[in-house]
Amino acid sequence: MAAQDRLTADTLTRAELIAPVPLRPLPLLRVDGLSVCYGPHEVVTNVGFELGRGESLALIGESGSGKSTIARAVLRLLPSGGHATGRVAFDGQEVLGISERGFRPLRGRAIGFVPQDPANSLNPVRTIGAQAQEAAALLDEADKAFRKQLILETFAEVGLDNPRRVYDSYPHQLSGGMLQRVLIGLAILPRPALLVADEPTSALDVTIQKRILDLLTRLQHDLKISLLLITHDLAIAAERANALVVLKDGVIHEAGRTASVFSSPESAYARKLRADVPALNPDRYAASRDRGFHAVKTGGGDTPKIDVGAVTKTFIVDGKTLTAVDDVSFIVPAGTTHALVGESGSGKTTAVRLLLGLEQPDTGTISVAGEQITGRSPEALRAAWRHLQLVYQNPFTSLDPTWTIERLVREPLDRFRVGTSKERVARVREALADVGLGGHLLSRKPGTLSGGQRQRVAIARALVLKPDVIVLDEPTSALDVSVQADIVEVLLSLQANLGLTYVFLSHDLALVRQLAHTVSVMHRGRIVEHGTVAEIFDNPQQPYTRSLLASIPSGIAGAAHLPQARLRLMATAD
Template identity: 40%
Template structure:
């Protein structure tokens, strides 16, 4: 065999070669001298914390880094991406490589039907006619498991659930039958059962079409079950690279070991329990161990036009200093329940007794003095913080409304709150966009703590955060709960995280609580079939070899 033939054979086997890739945004180096290869039909997981350069690498592979300075080499399916013109890149995108983006709702146009968007991609890259493109859209929607694909193709993105929107994005990527599928955090913020379905779908499609896959994720348990190789990034540099069993099972580098140690495990019991009811430092003097701080009975919420109630006859109790985890799939009623408990929503029926007072029928004037005792930490801190106001202003707002401190006294109070959640008190003048996701979530917690509440409702507070930041926020909530005697209602779809926070668990399904009890009992001896299904869907760190 000649040298030329040998080089051609290697190029055929090697779908992607990245050599000394460096990406800079001004003075910031996002990716620093990265090199790796990916063979045809193979799969590689790209993992690391937020800001490690994962998504930048994924975008660079398709030449999607406008405004960045890119050096090094990216050779994909025979095309040098770093020097390719627009026509070459257009020929590459779609037929050779396609991307599934993280946020399906943002990636899909709200004004076009799902079928039209997929058909447009197919027409753009193949030159097919409208009828053929529509038929192709229906066919790929059917392939990704969308029921009644011909009818659902005429629906708009907001008419799809989160899992169905993610399937639609995968269908769009499949429309031109690419050799490489780049999936950027495709399961982030999806509940465990939908996450399992998407990962199973990707595996089936790879097997059926022989596609290679680059899977970008901060969740090592997802990568462990879905890829053959793993590349760990930190600060834009490769830390460790090898077969998934080797990297996950016997990591060589301290950074990789630290990432693995931060992954919450479904089989790990909570190590630090809060004091028994009545002994917590923040418990009111008149509260006994037998009297719950919060008692909910027959709680129901119906939304106009909905076929079923969002919350349907919920009963639960929460004592002072206790933490209750609420889990369930998307649409099970978790967030609606949390908003009802702090009276951001008005219940249709039922009682919400807080410290002996019924909140369900309380008017605005009666609720006002109770607001300081009932606070909420929202899922997306970027959208819940005003981008035009500094974080100091955000934390100070509830203090101004309730305690009315001014000048230096207010600044000192805000500084103490920021310091309590692990942020620099001198950051009061910074804006939300200048902080990382984990830091913004800490600001949200500081703002909720400002009125010195007795009940803190946390709605998906660690969704979309990487495992290290997740562990930090969960640890912070535990410390604050012990120090302040907070009662904590923790809503999340990540069952492993919930176990590390909760004394008791309530499992919601279609607006109802189908099982509740001590956390270890629910996780280790679940009684309800739905609970068993949720637990079975949780990905583990055991690699699929």
């Protein structure tokens, strides 16, 4: 090579070396080495991630994983005793170490928050409008009439059909879906750059859940809002987020692009979360679900365990007649699970109250194990109730927090005067063992147990009388998918071993497909479709049924078109 050529080559190399490198856009939210302690107990350890402008990121994991704690640390809303260390930068500004007075202008204005439970997030004795005016005060707009107009426009923007009626209503006058839209509207009213949504759909029906998630996605794109989504459902996260952070016990187990984490999870915990999503594993329990049914059929007997015939029930509300259940009929063979599905207000809860004898139908008949339930007094129903038990929806509210586990499970035995005191203690231990709980919990109280343990206690309480039929009223809706999977396994094992018959109320069709043998789809008090699980899911005939099925989160398909968020994994574990 000639000297001149070497000189030219060296010069070009130096030019390349000193040429300015394009800067990567500054992330809107950057978390580095975040740890959170309550006293000496560390609940979040060395967590880090980035969220770009206009992008979305989901923190996923079961209860106790630290995802809500991280969100509250970002919002500077940790409860008393909580202490966060590390670095949280919002729009380039370090916010973890600044004073509350310095952070207050950001909270609500630049960083919005949508809490989990709309029923507990709004003041029940004040109108929606009065509470909305407090949010509108963040706009620094003195004219109250102008603020009201902005509120009404925002309510319309989030899909509330009659904003003025909503403005004048009290929270109890609106449905759960409407209340959640109100909270989203209040959060976006100041046009924040970041929206933190903490389990925003966990208490909602599957169709309303889809509408709320669609709304959040639309607002994110239209308003260029970044979304930090907290959820325990991997399928929802995969549909709605550009990137995922999987947490367990306060530590990141996996993080990265949605497509890779969802389709090929590397950590054992992420794989378990994926396996526990009912929509992704519809046949997971097929063998155990059918084992008990076949055992009962082999034993003979064709008389239905439950026979509901042409039942109708009306109520008078504000002087108007409301038909809650309209000519409903279904039968449930012994040893099987029959599901009643539909949105809130479809009539399924009223149908079950009629089955339990808590309400009497206007017309029609109901029999359980050949005994008529209709037309009998509460005293005459006592014998039937011994063989017909109920597991309530929420284990956090259905168990008396002041009672021990032993007293809670033993109470039905005491009320029916079953056996001696020694025999009752043995029955309590047996019932707890049936649901996978040890005798060491007998002296504990519900507040010391996890959600899954509490629901197992509720099932043991229903089992202790050795009933033939158990009504399950949304028994897993308040639980994480992993805990839900454990409860489903318990229920199917008990059905196989004891020949139990279940009536299962749910709006979660994916879970119904895993658990039930037959399904009745209810809409506005009527059964619009009925059949086996295979018939309903593989070949639905009614538009309403098809809309329910279409609302089931399916995972990555919903997020495939979204740009991928930047994300740095700061701590990993497996």
